[in-house]
Amino acid sequence: MTAVDHVDFDFNEGEIVSIVGESGSGKTTLSKMLLGLISVTDGQLYFQGKPRDISSRRKKQEYWKNIQPIFQDPFASYNIFHKIDSVLLDCLNMRGFRSASNAQKVDMMTEACSFVNLKYAELTNKYPFELSGGQMQRLMIARIFLLKPKILMADEPTSMIDACSRATILDMLLKLRDETKMTVIFITHDIGLAYYISDKVYIMEHGKFVESGKPDDVILRPTQDYTKRLISDVPKIYEPWDLDAI
Amino acid sequence: MGKVMLEVKNLKTKYVTRFHEDVFAVDGVSLKIEEGRSLGIAGESGCGKSTLALSLMGYYFAPLHYLSGDIIVDGVNIAGMKPDEVRRKVLGQEIAYIPQAAMNALNPTMKINDFVNDVMYAHGSKMKKSEIREMAEARFNELGLPPEVLDKHAVELSGGMKQRTVIAISTILSPKVLIADEPSSALDVSSQKLVIRMMRQLMQKGYIKSMIFITHELPLLYNVTDDIAVMYAGQFVEQGTANEMVFDPVHPYAKGLMGSILVPEAGTREVKLTAIPGTPPNLKHPPEGCRFADRCPYAVPTCRSLAPEMKTFSGNREYRCLFSVKKLREVYSDGTGRRSGEKPAGIDELIADQ
Ligand SMILES: Nc1ncnc2c1ncn2[C@@H]1O[C@H](COP(=O)(O)OP(=O)(O)O)[C@@H](O)[C@H]1O
Ligand SMILES: [Mg+2]
Numbered sequence: 001m002t003a004v005d006h007v008d009f010d011f012n013e014g015e016i017v018s019i020v021g022e023s024g025s026g027k028t029t030l031s032k033m034l035l036g037l038i039s040v041t042d043g044q045l046y047f048q049g050k051p052r053d054i055s056s057r058r059k060k061q062e063y064w065k066n067i068q069p070i071f072q073d074p075f076a077s078y079n080i081f082h083k084i085d086s087v088l089l090d091c092l093n094m095r096g097f098r099s100a101s102n103a104q105k106v107d108m109m110t111e112a113c114s115f116v117n118l119k120y121a122e123l124t125n126k127y128p129f130e131l132s133g134g135q136m137q138r139l140m141i142a143r144i145f146l147l148k149p150k151i152l153m154a155d156e157p158t159s160m161i162d163a164c165s166r167a168t169i170l171d172m173l174l175k176l177r178d179e180t181k182m183t184v185i186f187i188t189h190d191i192g193l194a195y196y197i198s199d200k201v202y203i204m205e206h207g208k209f210v211e212s213g214k215p216d217d218v219i220l221r222p223t224q225d226y227t228k229r230l231i232s233d234v235p236k237i238y239e240p241w242d243l244d245a246i
Numbered sequence: 247m248g249k250v251m252l253e254v255k256n257l258k259t260k261y262v263t264r265f266h267e268d269v270f271a272v273d274g275v276s277l278k279i280e281e282g283r284s285l286g287i288a289g290e291s292g293c294g295k296s297t298l299a300l301s302l303m304g305y306y307f308a309p310l311h312y313l314s315g316d317i318i319v320d321g322v323n324i325a326g327m328k329p330d331e332v333r334r335k336v337l338g339q340e341i342a343y344i345p346q347a348a349m350n351a352l353n354p355t356m357k358i359n360d361f362v363n364d365v366m367y368a369h370g371s372k373m374k375k376s377e378i379r380e381m382a383e384a385r386f387n388e389l390g391l392p393p394e395v396l397d398k399h400a401v402e403l404s405g406g407m408k409q410r411t412v413i414a415i416s417t418i419l420s421p422k423v424l425i426a427d428e429p430s431s432a433l434d435v436s437s438q439k440l441v442i443r444m445m446r447q448l449m450q451k452g453y454i455k456s457m458i459f460i461t462h463e464l465p466l467l468y469n470v471t472d473d474i475a476v477m478y479a480g481q482f483v484e485q486g487t488a489n490e491m492v493f494d495p496v497h498p499y500a501k502g503l504m505g506s507i508l509v510p511e512a513g514t515r516e517v518k519l520t521a522i523p524g525t526p527p528n529l530k531h532p533p534e535g536c537r538f539a540d541r542c543p544y545a546v547p548t549c550r551s552l553a554p555e556m557k558t559f560s561g562n563r564e565y566r567c568l569f570s571v572k573k574l575r576e577v578y579s580d581g582t583g584r585r586s587g588e589k590p591a592g593i594d595e596l597i598a599d600q
Contacts, residue, residue: 021435052307117523134292134525163356167506167521189434192465192508196515202391219510231433235442235465237492238511243443243469 009184009202009209011151018186018194021204027187030204033157034185035069036060048150065094068149070140084131084139086121088112091146116172134165141172148180153189169192170197172210191230195219203227248280249320249577251456252423253304257315257325259301262308269529271297273480274338275315278554281474282543284449284457286471286488288464288503291572292526294480296345299427320422339369342454346428349408352400361391361415369419372562382418388451389414389444406437419452420531424454428461431530442470464507468492476500479527479537482556486563496574497565499538536568544569544577 005102005108011017019025032038034045034055045052051076054060088109092098097105105119113120128136144152154173174197177184188194194201195215202212205226211218222228235241253275261269271294279285287295297310304324306312317325319340324332337343345351352361362382363375383393391407391414400408409429417424426445430438448454467474467488474491475482476499478534484497495501505520522540525536527533533540539549546568555570567574 022436028537132525163464163508164291164462164503164522167519168507168523170519171521178564190508191510194512195510198521215515216512220512232434233439234510235463235469236509236511237465237468237507238509238513240418243439243446 001021003060013183014181015199016184017200018188018198018199019202019204020188020191020194022189025204027204028205031153031187035067035153036063066149067151068144069153069155070149084126112145114144135168145176151183153185162228191234248282249363250278251281251320252279255316257301259312260311260313262311267530270532271480271529272301275482279456281455284459284471286467286474287460287477288462288467288474288528289477293477295477298425298461299384302425303343304336305329333348339419339421341423342416344416344426344429345412346431348412351407354401356398358398365415365418385418386414389447406433406440409441414453419449420453422455424457431461445508465509479532480529483499490563496571497567498542498544
């Protein structure tokens with residue numbers, strides 16, 4: 001079965017792009033291909049101008065320094081047997097700070113935590129499951145802060161949380177983007193989020209992009225029925241929401 | 247003024263944890279809903295919305311405990327009733343409750359029709375099975391559900407269809423109050439829309455006489471309910487019509503919430519999202535003064551020692567803050583305020599009325 005079928009796109013440095021579609025549209029498959037977790041049967045992925053090469057374990061590791069995911073479910077993305085310090089320490093090790101002094105590492109981890117309004121001192125010795133959902137999500141951003149990837153793949157990073165914490169997290173992601181010029185790819189079903197945050201939006205249906213472009217063009221003036229339906233399915237506050245339009 | 251279907255006066259309930267600690271999750275909530283109207287409850291997670299929903303049914307079991315206050319359903323106070331009596335007389339026929347995961351509560355080996363029979367006979371119906379069937383088919387039809395669903399097992403239905411079926415069955419006795427706690431949050435947007443449409447039909451056709459709808463998704467509430475209450479740390483901090491609350495919030499917390507709304511509509515992209523720093527307080531030890539003071543950008547020292555009461559303004563609106571409405575509006579007008587789009591017609595007169 002083809003989950004993702006001949007899609008073409010490019011992402012530039014510092015850009016925020018969203019891939020929007022319903023569950024089953026192939027979004028998550030696409031994100032896994034980009035991450036190199038599943039193979040691409042046909043076509044080519046270029047990274048920094050060169051064909052992506054993840055043929056060996058070492059090359060894969062190298063690639064993963066550059067592209068980092070934030071997954072849908074923060075609880076699922078941590079090893080529950082690892083304390084929070086070690087979650088953050090792993091990030092430093094990945095970036096090549098293995099031989100840095102302990103004090104230096106603690107400084108960096110403290111900085112990362114305070115970037116996302118967490119207190120490092122309160123987190124040490126805790127396990128991820130001792131944190132609230134919101135704290136977990138912020139811890140994920142603290143990881144990104146330490147890893148400083150070129151590309152961040154945010155696979156519905158905000159699905160489980162309320163609008164308020166979503167705003168906080170988006171704030172932090174934008175700040176991080178401004179500082180590091182990373183590219184952020186949002187994989188989401190939230191068309192309101194995509195409209196607000198993106199420089200470019202791709203609408204995905206059955207593994208294909210049906211429409212793409214600037215958010216104002218795609219979302220305020222959609223040309224495809226699928227896009228129109230996605231938009232009509234979500235509640236509005238300025239225009240009436242027609243519940244009978246299916 | 248319509249007949250009051252549900253009136254709650256200063257309701258207080260708590261959880262007692264395994265370690266014998268008290269969590270004051272509903273700490274003095276009052277509300278009133280008239281026949282034909284609906285109230286939405288918004289707030290971050292952990293503010294006590296789900297606990298309020300549970301508490302309103304008057305049906306308490308550990309770890310949830312009733313402390314004080316009245317729950318008056320169509321003139322009858324159910325607050326002091328024994329669980330057994332509540333189950334027999336209130337649940338289903340006076341108050342129906344739909345939790346978020348309702349659809350997962352359907353026993354997969356039973357047919358939908360069997361659930362309908364169960365509900366009817368549990369409430370002492372004397373109808374024959376064939377009569378119940380006929381009534382259920384008619385009701386399903388009215389609510390846009392194919393009557394064939396009655397012959398299916400829960401496993402044969404999609405998530406959205408299951409949720410709508412649960413809602414249809416839960417309201418089959420035409421309760422006076424429907425309490426729905428995030429009934430569509432676990433569904434994708436197209437199924438969510440169908441659930442919302444069904445809730446609206448239930449109200450319009452009079453199958454429910456009033457509704458409480460809980461969700462943290464404000465655009466949804468705005469489209470579903472007549473009024474909105476914003477809950478923070480176990481209490482309401484502001485109440486008004488959906489229009490007033492979305493376009494003219496007064497309490498700094500309500501203001502912050504409205505500033506976090508994202509909708510795919512013209513004009514919203516240009517206005518910066520507002521984030522409220524921090525998290526809600528731990529309800530084991532609610533703060534002494536204003537519960538929001540720690541996160542409030544406008545808090546003054548008094549806020550941390552003096553707990554504000556609910557105050558009425560502009561007719562039916564209420565808010566809980568030491569500042570006057572006039573003062574708050576002044577503060578908001580200097581640019582720190584909401585993401586403003588176009589205001590709906592009439593809101594300016596509302597403000598001028600004050
Ligand atoms: N079974 C429980 N035992 C103890 N505390 C609980 C229990 N369920 C919820 N709480 C606490 O009660 C408070 C309110 O929770 P809840 O009503 O679920 O809020 P909301 O629905 O607004 O997210 C929270 O502080 C939560 O941790
Ligand atoms: Mg809840």
